[in-house]
Amino acid sequence: MGTLDTYFVPALDGVAWGLLLFVAAAGLTLLFGIGGVLNIAHGTLFALGGYLAATVSDGSWSTAILGMVVATVGGTLGGAVLAAGTLPLAERGHLPQALLTFGLALVGGDILSTIYGGDPHPVVIPSSVSGTMHIFGHVYPTYRLMFIVVASVLALAGTYVLGRTRAGALLRAAADDRDMVGAMGYAPWRVHAALCGAAGALAGLAGGLGAPIIGPAPDAADKVLMLSMVVIVLGRPGSVAGAFFAAIAVGEIETVGVTISSNWAPYLLFGLMALALVGRTFRGSADSAGAAGVAGAHA
Amino acid sequence: MFSSRVPARLRAVLAVGAVTALAAAGCSSSTSSKSAAKGDSPITIGLITALTGSNKALGPDHLNGFQLYLDTHGDKLGGHTVKLDVGDEANGGAAAVPVAKKMIEQDHVLAIAGIVATPTIQAVVPIATAAGVPVVNTGGRPTVKDVSHLWTMSFMSTDPGGAMGPYLAQNVQGSVYAFGPDYQGGYDQLRGFTDSYTKAGGKLANDGGKPTFTPFPTTDDFTPYLAKVKASGAKAIYCFYTGTNAIAFVKAWAQSDAKDIPLYAAGFITEGATLKAEGPAANGITTSMNYSPDISSAANRAFVSAWGQKYNGEAPPATAMYSWDAASVLDQAIAKAGSNLTPETINAAIKAMGQIDSPRGTWQLSADTHVPVQKWYLRKVEMDGTALANVKIGDLATIGS
Numbered sequence: 273m274g275t276l277d278t279y280f281v282p283a284l285d286g287v288a289w290g291l292l293l294f295v296a297a298a299g300l301t302l303l304f305g306i307g308g309v310l311n312i313a314h315g316t317l318f319a320l321g322g323y324l325a326a327t328v329s330d331g332s333w334s335t336a337i338l339g340m341v342v343a344t345v346g347g348t349l350g351g352a353v354l355a356a357g358t359l360p361l362a363e364r365g366h367l368p369q370a371l372l373t374f375g376l377a378l379v380g381g382d383i384l385s386t387i388y389g390g391d392p393h394p395v396v397i398p399s400s401v402s403g404t405m406h407i408f409g410h411v412y413p414t415y416r417l418m419f420i421v422v423a424s425v426l427a428l429a430g431t432y433v434l435g436r437t438r439a440g441a442l443l444r445a446a447a448d449d450r451d452m453v454g455a456m457g458y459a460p461w462r463v464h465a466a467l468c469g470a471a472g473a474l475a476g477l478a479g480g481l482g483a484p485i486i487g488p489a490p491d492a493a494d495k496v497l498m499l500s501m502v503v504i505v506l507g508r509p510g511s512v513a514g515a516f517f518a519a520i521a522v523g524e525i526e527t528v529g530v531t532i533s534s535n536w537a538p539y540l541l542f543g544l545m546a547l548a549l550v551g552r553t554f555r556g557s558a559d560s561a562g563a564a565g566v567a568g569a570h571a
Numbered sequence: 572m573f574s575s576r577v578p579a580r581l582r583a584v585l586a587v588g589a590v591t592a593l594a595a596a597g598c599s600s601s602t603s604s605k606s607a608a609k610g611d612s613p614i615t616i617g618l619i620t621a622l623t624g625s626n627k628a629l630g631p632d633h634l635n636g637f638q639l640y641l642d643t644h645g646d647k648l649g650g651h652t653v654k655l656d657v658g659d660e661a662n663g664g665a666a667a668v669p670v671a672k673k674m675i676e677q678d679h680v681l682a683i684a685g686i687v688a689t690p691t692i693q694a695v696v697p698i699a700t701a702a703g704v705p706v707v708n709t710g711g712r713p714t715v716k717d718v719s720h721l722w723t724m725s726f727m728s729t730d731p732g733g734a735m736g737p738y739l740a741q742n743v744q745g746s747v748y749a750f751g752p753d754y755q756g757g758y759d760q761l762r763g764f765t766d767s768y769t770k771a772g773g774k775l776a777n778d779g780g781k782p783t784f785t786p787f788p789t790t791d792d793f794t795p796y797l798a799k800v801k802a803s804g805a806k807a808i809y810c811f812y813t814g815t816n817a818i819a820f821v822k823a824w825a826q827s828d829a830k831d832i833p834l835y836a837a838g839f840i841t842e843g844a845t846l847k848a849e850g851p852a853a854n855g856i857t858t859s860m861n862y863s864p865d866i867s868s869a870a871n872r873a874f875v876s877a878w879g880q881k882y883n884g885e886a887p888p889a890t891a892m893y894s895w896d897a898a899s900v901l902d903q904a905i906a907k908a909g910s911n912l913t914p915e916t917i918n919a920a921i922k923a924m925g926q927i928d929s930p931r932g933t934w935q936l937s938a939d940t941h942v943p944v945q946k947w948y949l950r951k952v953e954m955d956g957t958a959l960a961n962v963k964i965g966d967l968a969t970i971g972s
Contacts (some may be wrong), residue, residue, distance in 0.1 A: 278798060282795040285795060289792050290573075385627065390630075391848070392818055393846075412827075485792075489815045530796065531795045534785075534796065537790075
């Protein structure tokens, strides 16, 4: 068929890849944009989830689901460590937090490579989703199609919880005015702990879901941290919808963009990111009210 | 504000690596004899490998192959009891310099074996050469000006592709799409393939007739590249990938439109833990390598069974075999150097060595480059009993210069 046909698989794959980035970045954007905590250990929590899910899952559906649960619980516990560590630093800005979470990332990474070794870890998924399907005459992995569905559900659920529930409203309120939330009778440390736990759970779950695509390996943590940063910077920190569209855009750039011009593959993503940031700076200075304050912007 | 964090992180990791290397150098004991050993007095041999850092996954095989040779030869090389002085090159390059200096100046090693990363070779070989200490290298081999004291047990980066090129030109009816990672090792590997393939009359299916280089190490999704392969009408794929890149590439290939296009590659794509992580996706991949665990020779059977006994019945990776050969070469050189045992006499003995009987078959060191002149094998990933294995299906050319 025509040229368009060549781009069908990359375009579809861009959606799957973008959603993977969205799911991976969700925990980071929540914690950074709303909680104001710059979590350098985010990728390590993702890797932890991946290793846990891969260890538990043996190819049956029950262990695969148990694997997701274990990954989420593991991520939540990691988030709890993070909460305990960052709470005393809450009023001291991002640098001390970055330093602390960087330390946690190094320690966590070393623990993971001590337990699981330096080799990439094999990931076994149920045979009914480990194969391929035919769509419009093309072969595509079943797991990635399923991932598109699961990640879309996650995105909708996240938007709903943050935008339409009391708990979500409380989190957004805590970001805007911590003292007022305290005066309403909610201890700030509880809100902080809940955020860290939720962000950890998201990172762990993302690691579990993403393991068949970005396999658990010593370099997975850095890779995920880097891509998550790109997504939240492009999508504006704390904005779920922004992160969603940024992730899909990055996904398409890395798939369709690469198909159009593989010579430009190394520069496409960061080149376009630079352009987007420059463009935003000019627009931002034009309307002075649009202060993209890190803690202030949200969905 | 974000981009500035990444280099900071990298710097910190490098700093941690350097400190670890220093600590490791400081901790290893140095109760050893002087270099001029007599009779069967004990001797010290240095072994530098990656025990921490980015090559941590590769490091143990370099140590284990050497150690297995010692285990099966009464801990002796050339009749002398060996004290193995193990050092950590961490992330490679400058981090290995204090390790090598300590081995040479304080521990008075007779030779240095191992070395995983090519930057480590470039950092260590000049120091060893100045001190007259031979380096018997088991990892990658970069371009080095003075090879007088460098002896490589593995291969030249262009060799795996050089062995496969003529074979594909003869056996594939149509063009081949070539891939590699975008760094020096990738360029060398692919140059070896494209030069020999086009010389033998083959034609690349890539845009512009040049191999495609994917961003390294940041390419995680190869699906779009494989869509281009399908569209190009290529009849086969040739690639060089290792580690997580290899796993991502193989998994994407097995689940893409290109899965009916046969995949040929340099052998590293299906070695050891990489093959395990790829699983059934790797079935049917054909590779070129200078070793296959199922080579039928007495030397290979002894090596494979000793390795299997020690490591849960697993098949030895090629790297462990290079390291086994490093011990074997030193064994013969030390025996030949006789009573006047110094680093220089050992270096001269290695230089004078003829055919070497090895698990990979007999080979010899090139007088010019000090890299093996050896036979390359065609291997296919197949079920061997209960596990996937690289099974030898034929011989390729003998190369080396």
